Every structure is written in C-alpha cells, then in structure tokens.
Amino acid sequence: MDAGPSAGAAPADPGRWPDVAVVPSASRARVAVTAALVRRALSRLPLRVRFDGGGTVGLGGPLLEVRDPAAFHARIGTAGLVGFGESYMAGEWDAPDPVAALTVLAAHTAELIPAPLQRLRGLWAPRHPRDERNTPDGSRTNISRHYDLSNDLFALFLDDTLTYSSAVFRGFPAHWDRLAAAQHRKIDRLLDLADIGAGTRVLEIGTGWGELALRAAARGARVTSLTLSREQRDLALERVRAAGHADRVSIELCDYREARGQYDAVVSVEMIEAVGAEFWPVYFRTLDERLAPGGRAALQAITMPHERMLATRSTFTWIHKYVFPGGFIPSTRAVEDTVRDHTGLRLARRDAFGAHYAETLRLWRERFAEHAPQVGALGFDETFRRLWTFYLAYSEAGFRAGYLDVHQYLFTKENPAS
Structure with missing residues (x-):
C-alpha cells in the first residue's frame, strides 16, 4: 500500500x-x-x-x-x-x-x-449529478471517463486476454498463470449458454477489448459487437485483424439503443451495471427486440441484495465519483422483475459465482501493486494509484463479504412456430 x-x-x-x-x-x-x-x-x-x-x-x-x-x-x-x-x-x-x-x-x-x-x-x-444520467450522450461520457483512461494502464494489471470481468476458476486459491484460462472458461460458458457455433449471428453489447468476440468468431459465428469506448474499439479492432477474423467480427462505436437487425444470440458481460436503473426496461427490451424467435441471451451481471439496492438507489457514492460515473448494480430480483414486466423473454438459468470474482480482483490488485512504477510512468500520480488500489480492494471486499455477487443468466425467446 x-x-x-x-x-x-x-x-x-x-x-x-x-x-x-x-x-x-x-x-x-x-x-x-x-x-x-x-x-x-x-x-x-x-x-x-x-x-x-x-x-x-x-x-x-x-x-x-x-x-x-x-x-x-x-x-x-x-x-x-x-x-x-x-x-x-x-x-x-x-x-x-x-x-x-x-x-x-x-x-x-x-x-x-x-x-x-x-x-x-x-x-x-x-445525490447523483443530472449530467451523469445514462442517456445516450451521458452514457458516452460516463463510459469514456473509465474505459478511455489508457489501454496501457489496463494492460498492466489484466492478463493477456484483456478481459475485465470475473473469471471462473477450477479451484482456489487462484493463481496468476491460470487467469487467462479461467477467463476463457467464463467466456466459453457464456457462449455455450447462448448455443453459439458455426453460422450463429451474435450481437455483443459491450465489447471490452474483444476477447469474447474473438472466441465466438473462432467457433464460426458472425459477431456484431457494440462499444462506446474509442480506446477499446481501436485495440479490439487491432486484435480482430491480427487473429484473422476481420471477415467475421464487426465492432461498432454504438449505443445499445441504436442497435438494429436480428440475431440468434445476444451476449453481454457486466454491462448492465452501466445502464442505470431508469434504463433497465429499455436495455432488456433491446435484447428482446434484437433476438430472433428461438434466440438466446446470455448475460453476466454483478448483483447486490435487493434491500441494499433499494436503500442506496439514489445515493451518490465514492465509486460513482471516481470510478464508474452513472453506474448502478442491480439485484437478482430487479433483473428478473424487469425482464418479466418489460419483455417476452423467459429466464432459463442463473448461476452465481461471487467467490470467483473475489479471486479475480485479488489477482488484479496484486498485479497493479507490482506494476506501480509503470503506472506512474504512464502519467498516473500517487493519488490515482491510491484511488485504484482502494477501488480494487473495496470491490474484492464486497464479494468476500457477500455484499456483492456475480451471476451468469440465460434468457430465451419463444419460437412461435414451436
């Protein structure tokens, strides 16, 4: 420290x-x-x-x-x-x-x-500043403030897959040299949930740095991936070209509300936390509208207990101010009630694995500490380094205490012909 x-x-x-x-x-x-x-x-x-x-x-x-x-x-x-x-x-x-x-x-x-x-x-x-509402323009600004900090910064503490969400490990304690495989395991579970294979038309909401799109393309799928981060899009496009999948993967600088077309599968990893409670119905209706009949949506979402979500819904927190402007973590009840009330999707499966997120965050935090001199060399001062250390420790603590959890969801869209 x-x-x-x-x-x-x-x-x-x-x-x-x-x-x-x-x-x-x-x-x-x-x-x-x-x-x-x-x-x-x-x-x-x-x-x-x-x-x-x-x-x-x-x-x-x-x-x-x-x-x-x-x-x-x-x-x-x-x-x-x-x-x-x-x-x-x-x-x-x-x-x-x-x-x-x-x-x-x-x-x-x-x-x-x-x-x-x-x-x-x-x-x-x-209370939350009005200019941090997750309108289309507000979302672009909010996302940029976090994800456009520097690709080089994120590369210092993420593994080679550049995956910035919970991994799924085979056992604990987790080790750094197994993190990339654990991230692939998480991605593959989502792709399997969505039944993604050769010829599948996939919409990904939230590109990250492109690893999920790459693995879907390697299965023979055709992927349209949406992001609001210019930094992430630029690097993800480089990775797609380097992997030889430019003919299968399109990465668009586009808000989820602007998506068009129909897809066999929609995948979204830890994106709902950036949507904002007032826009959850819009987000889930978008999934429903973009899915073809018989389609499947696989989501990964951080959650908190419903009572705490209600108690803090209007509160402006340290995380909002310094890390994720406009962010809000739902409860499982909020997710499932919103889907039931605003879409025709059906909840088919939900799996929790919060302990895996605690271990993922520990590995990131330790890696960040090891690379403190390089973080400084990128122009991030000591106050920023303490901010980031606190953010990673604070998040890890939330999962270790059970205050936070993470789930993979499968929602299906009924095929009228069946």
Missing part, C-alpha cells in the same frame, strides 16, 4: 484532485459528533481501529490506522462514505491488509449508519 502524508506520500494535486487535496470545512461540533458516531459504530465491529493520539477501538481483528483523525472525521462528517474514500486517497488512513479491513466494513454496511440517519438518507446523502 502507498503510504499516507505522515509517512512521506506526495500531497494530492489540487488541480486534479480538488476534493482530496483540501480537507472540507466542518465545524468543531460536526467533527465531534461525527467522531462520536464513527467510534461508536467501529467499536462494535471485529476490527482494531487505531487513531493517532486517540487510542484504539473495536473488538479485535484486522487493523485500520487513522493517521489524521481530525481530517478523517471532517471528511466523513461532510461527505459520508465518499469522504471515507477520499480520506484514503489523501493518505489519512491506511491498513496493512486493506481487503480484510474493508471486508469487515462491507459485511456490516447496514449497521454503520444509525437507524434514524438511515431513514433520513434522502436528506443528507449526496
């Missing part, structure tokens, strides 16, 4: 990271009340939280060190969990094993905020 300011970390650039470089103004009363609430919540958890100059609270467990308690409490008191993440980016707190500490917090998320404040969440929690 990168050290914080007290251990010699570089201060955040105020031009690039204005809300990290400057501790927000907060009255002494607000800081004091926040400190009391935070310490009370943490004292009930299986953690050891050590405050610089202020003792230790918690029931024992992974260590979390608060190096600048005043700044830590000021940020949480003014920006909630967004402030908690920004405090990490600023180096005001750290942990020898961040995943272990964050897993405890993820497992007790519903208990961290007192019930009266939970009921008043709509009054105090920050």
